[in-house]
Amino acid sequence: MRIPVPRPRSLAGQLFAMQAVLLAVVVAGYALFTYVSDRSQAEEAASRQATAVARSVADSPSVREAIRSSSPTAELQPYAVRVMRDTEVDFVTIMSPDGIRWTHPDVDEIGGHFRGNTARALRGETFTETYTGTLGPSVRAVTPVEDGDKRIVGLVSAGIKVEAISKRVSDQVTALFGVATGVLALGAVGTYVINARLRRHTHGMNAAELSRMHDYHQAALHAVREGLLMLDGQYRVALINDGGRELLGVGGDIVGRSVAGLGLPAPLTGALLSSEPRVDEVHLTADRVLVVNTSPVTGGERRGTVVTLRDVTELQSLMGELDSERGFTQALRSQAHEAANRLHTVVSLIELGRADEAVDFATAELELAQALTDQVMAAVSEPVLAALLLGKTAQANERGVELVVARESGLDDELLPRSLPARDLVTILGNLIDNAVDAAQGSARARVTVTASTQGADGDGAGGELVLRVADTGAGVDPAHASQVFERGFSTKPAGPGGRGLGLALVRQAVHRHEGTLSVAEAEGGGAEFTVRLPLRTAAAAAAVSGGER
Secondary structure, three states: OOOOOOOOOOHHHHHHHHHHHHHHHHHHHHHHHHHHHHHHHHHHHHHHHHHHHHHHHHHOHHHHHHHHOOOHHHHHHHHHHHHHHHHOOOEEEEEOOOOEEOOOOOHHHOOOEOOOOOHHHHOOOOEEEEEEEOOEEEEEEEEEEEOOOOOEEEEEEEEEEHHHHHHHHHHHHHHHHHHHHHHHHHHHHHHHHHHHHHHHHOOOOOHHHHHHHHHHHHHHHHHOOOEEEEEEOOOEEEEEOHHHHHHHOOOOOOOOOEHHHOOOOHHHHHHHHOOOOEEEEEEEOOOOEEEEEEEEEEOOOEEEEEEEEEEOHHHHHHHHHHHHHHHHHHHHHHHHHHHHHHHHHHHHHHHOOOHHHHHHHHHHHHHHHHHHHHHHHHHEOOHHHHHHHHHHHHHHHHOOOEEEEOOOOEEOOOOOOOOOOHHHHHHHHHHHHHHHHHHHOOOOOOEEEEEEEEEOOOOOOOOOEEEEEEEEOOOOOOHHHOOOOOOOOOOOOOOOOOOOOOHHHHHHHHHHHOOOEEEEEEOOOOOEEEEEEEEOOOHHHHHHHHHHHO
16 A cells, blocks of 8 residues: 655745744744843832832821821821822831831731841831732832931831732733734734745745756756747846857847847847747848747736747758759759650651651750750859759749840859858859749740859959849839848748748848848849859968958
């Protein structure tokens, strides 16, 4: 049989118990201190009161006269009773220097010997003491009665019973404990309310569970490769992991800073500041393509935003290459269909006995294809760009757009440095051509003109720049939108299933990564002309620049 182990109390419960015990101890300690202090003060007050009454009686002229009379008791007893009643003391005893009582609350004790110390009074001192007499324990004062010649002719003792003092303290302590009980109850209610709120915020977990959750939280936070960013209700950074710092390109201590002050691109900043959730939005930074998801954290009120970041830079590049390959495949399919038609034509001509015409027809088609290849290779012998242009030419032809390579183009093989990878060139030129074909399609004499050349380069290609220029015969770009056309999400075309406005943003990102320039202007025959200028560096110069940036 398994014995269930009781779950440790929650952190809020432990704090409540500790606070309740602490409050009870403080209140009980204060009550005990007050009781002891009040009792001491009550005894001191009784001593002062008894001393004042005894001195007043001893200084009374009528008392001295009564002492000299033949029957002191007859005159002093009524006087003593009256003083007791008026001053609220329990007894006033007037006696001879020998200690024989002349007055007493109990008349049967008159004439008896005083119970207490009188030696100091006989020396002319006034003193107080606690002594048990005929009325029980009492706080009393004893003082001498002196005549005109300073001779002691009698003694006066006034006192208050300890029982009466205890009753006074008891009344005060009863009130004190009533107040203490009220304070304890009020403190318990306040502590319960505060800890109920704490329990709600800690979800009823105990200290060990909270500590373990924090350890798991820190481990998971730094283990995930994706970026994680948490914003508070004022859109300030509350938490960011290592992946988030790397993907956003931020360093230093940014916790507590507003998102608007991190220097992120405007579209990305707008997404992070949005109160609406964002799902799989693509955004660009200086050198990355990020997929951003945001989710508001609510609990009756807006508490912040959780942001996840995924780096899809490589994936986006591969998707671009895949789109190009898909276009090439479609073009090859169409060309295969046309080739089949031409082959059937050649076969039919042969069957009709017109062999010469069949040869002329077949060689004419081969000469046309070879002429296109020769034209492209003569202008751009760099293999990656040449293959891209050939493929894009066939793809554009299928869409009714003529793609031509300008005569002034000239780009030799192995001219481009290793610091300018072929993938980035495919991204730049491929997206510009795709955008131009989309713009020119449907226009009169639809044409896209591509120019690829180098300017200012020495024999090794160093020190100059690579110029890529793509012009179309489309509607052109509104000058008012010239600065926005490279922003992610901007497009004059209707959005497709995957969205629009990403191609030119990727071009700008790649150009900036290589410290180049990108501009758009009106083409000579109408339409738009995009120009890219990329600096050409040798491997040593590229390494020096890279080292300087680090």
